[in-house]
Amino acid sequence: MTTKTLWQGWWGVGSLVFGTPFALVSNLLAYRKLRQLQPAVPVHGRRQVPLGKPILRRPPAYVALIPLIWAAVVLAHVVTSAL
Template identity: 55%
Template sequence: MTAPAAQPSPFDPAYAGQDGVQAPAHHPGWQPAVPACRLCGAQPAAAVAVRAHQGLLLMMRFHKIDGPFCRSCGTAVVRELTTKTLWQGWWSPFSLVFFSPFTLVWNLLASRKLAALPAPGPPALGAARVQEGKPVHRRPMAYVAIVPLIWAVWFITGMITHA
């Protein structure tokens, strides 16, 4: 007696055409047709990465949150991580010159992409939308970045005038 042949899954490409049945193009749950926000589930959403950088005296720490985000949740994440970068991102030499400025530019580009989205629809059932909070320029911790910038200008001016 022989064992019956195993039937391939309808989602297996080898299944297409057997018994006159075509395999579905994709499983409905694998990839949504329109991306939804990873925080609240609202649509439309944009696939962006938001970054933060923390410069320590001899070390650095990087943080990245990948989307997709709706306009409201994405704006909240951009504002929070940008403020953290302005507050903590300047305290090592490489951070001051390279990493913090690039992180701020990346977040600016993500912010522009999110701002181009229409207003988000309702959040998914059981999910809550993240509050955008205050803009970055109205957050006191964002102004800590002025300290290393003043120091850099003072140092460069001192090097030029005392040379």
């Protein structure tokens, strides 16, 4: 879900400011708690679900750079216009 949030969560004004950053921080905190747990023990007769690719190895995660670069450009323009 973090990859989906990085890919789709930035495209509204409200989500750019409020929703997405809070969702990403919440996911990060939950991930840190999960990393502290003991490794899973396989249950006899059940197949373990594969974890999948890490987030930074999934191309949609890099789409998040577009709104971040846009926000940096807007902030730079506001700061230089104020001078």
